[in-house]
Amino acid sequence: MKRYSAFAIAREAMRDHSGWKRAWEKAQPKARYDVIIIGAGGHGLATAYYLGKNFGITNVAVLEKGWLGGGNTGRNTTIIRSNYLQDPSAAIYEKARSLYETLSQDLNYNIMFSPRGVIMLAQTEHEVRGYKRTAQANALQGVTTEFISPERVKEIVPIIRLDGPRYPVLGGLWQERGGTARHDAVAWGYARACSAMGMDIIQQCEVTGIKSENGKVVGVQTSKGDIGCSKLGIVVAGHSGVMADKAGFRLPIESVALQALVSEPIKPCMDVVVMANTVHGYMSQSDKGEMVIGGGADGYNNYTQRGSFHHIEETVRALVETFPMISRLKMLRQWGGIVDMTGDRSPIISPTPLDGCFINCGWGTGGFKAIPGSGWAMAELMARGQHGPLSAEFGLDRFRQGRFVDESVAAGVAH
Amino acid sequence: MLILTCPYCGVTSEETEFHGGGEAHLKREGPGSDDQAFEGYLFHRENPYGVHFERWRHVYGCGKWFHAARDTQTLEVFGTYSAQVTTPPEDLLAVIRDKRPGWQWRDLA
Numbered sequence: 001m002k003r004y005s006a007f008a009i010a011r012e013a014m015r016d017h018s019g020w021k022r023a024w025e026k027a028q029p030k031a032r033y034d035v036i037i038i039g040a041g042g043h044g045l046a047t048a049y050y051l052g053k054n055f056g057i058t059n060v061a062v063l064e065k066g067w068l069g070g071g072n073t074g075r076n077t078t079i080i081r082s083n084y085l086q087d088p089s090a091a092i093y094e095k096a097r098s099l100y101e102t103l104s105q106d107l108n109y110n111i112m113f114s115p116r117g118v119i120m121l122a123q124t125e126h127e128v129r130g131y132k133r134t135a136q137a138n139a140l141q142g143v144t145t146e147f148i149s150p151e152r153v154k155e156i157v158p159i160i161r162l163d164g165p166r167y168p169v170l171g172g173l174w175q176e177r178g179g180t181a182r183h184d185a186v187a188w189g190y191a192r193a194c195s196a197m198g199m200d201i202i203q204q205c206e207v208t209g210i211k212s213e214n215g216k217v218v219g220v221q222t223s224k225g226d227i228g229c230s231k232l233g234i235v236v237a238g239h240s241g242v243m244a245d246k247a248g249f250r251l252p253i254e255s256v257a258l259q260a261l262v263s264e265p266i267k268p269c270m271d272v273v274v275m276a277n278t279v280h281g282y283m284s285q286s287d288k289g290e291m292v293i294g295g296g297a298d299g300y301n302n303y304t305q306r307g308s309f310h311h312i313e314e315t316v317r318a319l320v321e322t323f324p325m326i327s328r329l330k331m332l333r334q335w336g337g338i339v340d341m342t343g344d345r346s347p348i349i350s351p352t353p354l355d356g357c358f359i360n361c362g363w364g365t366g367g368f369k370a371i372p373g374s375g376w377a378m379a380e381l382m383a384r385g386q387h388g389p390l391s392a393e394f395g396l397d398r399f400r401q402g403r404f405v406d407e408s409v410a411a412g413v414a415h
Numbered sequence: 416m417l418i419l420t421c422p423y424c425g426v427t428s429e430e431t432e433f434h435g436g437g438e439a440h441l442k443r444e445g446p447g448s449d450d451q452a453f454e455g456y457l458f459h460r461e462n463p464y465g466v467h468f469e470r471w472r473h474v475y476g477c478g479k480w481f482h483a484a485r486d487t488q489t490l491e492v493f494g495t496y497s498a499q500v501t502t503p504p505e506d507l508l509a510v511i512r513d514k515r516p517g518w519q520w521r522d523l524a
Contacts, residue, residue: 241462252458254437255487300417300435301487303464309416310431343458400454 001196003108023109023188024068024195027202032228033061035382036220037235038207038243040064041073042183043360043367044235045190045201046375047382049107052197054376055383060199061229062191063222065206069187072237075305075337076368077260077282077294079273081118081178083145085134086405088393089346090141095390096373100181103372109189111181112287116272118178119153121322123167123278131173145175159269164321167278180273180284186371210247216355217247232357233382238303238338240361249353251361252399253340258297258365259307259315261334263326265289270323279318283326291326293319297339297365307336339365344398346405349377349391358382359396417485422495424477436470438462439482440501464488466511466518468503471495484511 037044040062051057082093122128138145153172162169209221219228234243238255275282295315320327341364348362360378380388417430444456467487484493494507
């Protein structure tokens with residue numbers, strides 16, 4: 001891999017930019033790998049990257065049905081925060097957030113991490129109490145958050161309307177070190193770094209079956225032929241249930257469509273991320289000037305990457321009452337992604353009933369922020385065959401044992 | 416936008432008049448069931464890529480619960496039926512088999 005640097009730009013400028021290479025090599029599958037990861041989204045690529053970086057395992061293939069980062073990694077609203085209530089959640093999301101801070105340097109790829117700050121608005125007395133509690137919990141967890149007054153909210157977000165028609169702003173949970181990053185670049189950066197370590201990233205390679213012998217995984221059947229492996233990681237988000245079915249076990253997961261949309265670009269008007277969970281919408285401004293908007297998930301099982309139209313209306317209505325100045329904005333694009341919801345709204349990073357097969361799923365509506373931490377924990381689990389401290393509480397067995405990591409109240413509404 | 420017909424009051428309406436209630440025909444577990452059975456009943460879901468049987472409630476109408484058969488991939492609604500049954504009606508299964516050749520219903524036992 002040729003390193004990207006100011007010197008490289010100068011060198012290429014001298015020769016008409018003829019020396020840039022592909023960011024990652026186009027690969028054809030070999031007969032066998034030590035580890036196969038299904039799913040070349042952020043979480044799958046991060047898993048592969050930390051397998052190589054932290055454990056020296058580089059005989060790895062990452063298989064992708066579509067194109068790299070074309071699922072939820074390229075469809076989210078790029079929010080990064082770690083202000084969760086429960087200790088295990090705070091630990092893994094804060095690990096991810098701290099890795100994001102230096103990820104551009106680590107990967108030698110600009111992921112445009114922008115720690116601009118995230119405000120979650122408190123618009124009911126219940127929310128005020130809830131977020132004050134979260135701020136206290138975060139203090140104990142070593143995550144810097146603060147409960148701020150409405151006046152301070154207005155100072156940070158001048159375009160906000162504090163006395164909305166339905167719910168006044170009573171305060172906010174402020175995480176100054178949260179923010180956004182370029183979602184595609186996260187996938188591309190990890191892919192480039194994996195490729196540089198000699199891993200094969202194989203796109204348009206659909207896994208059609210999972211092969212096992214005596215209860216142990218031995219390989220996968222794909223649209224590009226059979227591939228053998230010693231260990232298999234399933235990191236496919238919304239389609240986790242489909243893969244689990246092929247591997248012969250069931251998951252506590254339901255898949256639904258979650259939508260996002262962006263407006264036409266306007267001049268800079270808001271330099272933080274604002275989440276309004278009671279009226280249900282969240283918004284930030286991209287570097288291009290588009291307002292990036294997310295809202296509600298569909299209320300029924302769904303694999304169509306579209307989402308129901310009435311959710312757009314609900315989301316936009318919520319945001320217009322919170323930010324009246326956006327009422328004349330035109331919306332440019334809308335899309336949906338399939339999110340994998342667990343009952344306690346916490347992820348699953350776990351061994352499975354099939355020996356040698358591991359699964360990382362259940363990130364639901366908020367996986368992007370967790371990508372580096374999720375990959376870190378999954379790589380540790382796959383390399384050692386047992387949980388590390390980050391993933392210990394996120395095993396599949398927690399459902400049978402009643403050990404939920406309940407984030408459904410604190411974070412289930414919006415991510 | 417889904418369009419559903421309530422089998423009780425006969426009203427055909429958009430999904431905003433209804434509320435989804437998740438997978439249908441779950442086998443309820445009770446005293447004497449082991450942890451594994453409870454785990455399956457409470458948490459494990461078919462979550463199929465294709466034909467799905469589910470519960471809906473006509474919240475902004477007659478208020479009744481009912482069942483629907485729907486494709487999660489295309490959003491096609493095959494039909495709705497009474498909540499007072501533990502398996503989908505045969506005529507509906509025939510419609511689905513006709514539209515989705517090779518489709519088999521899971522073993523509900």
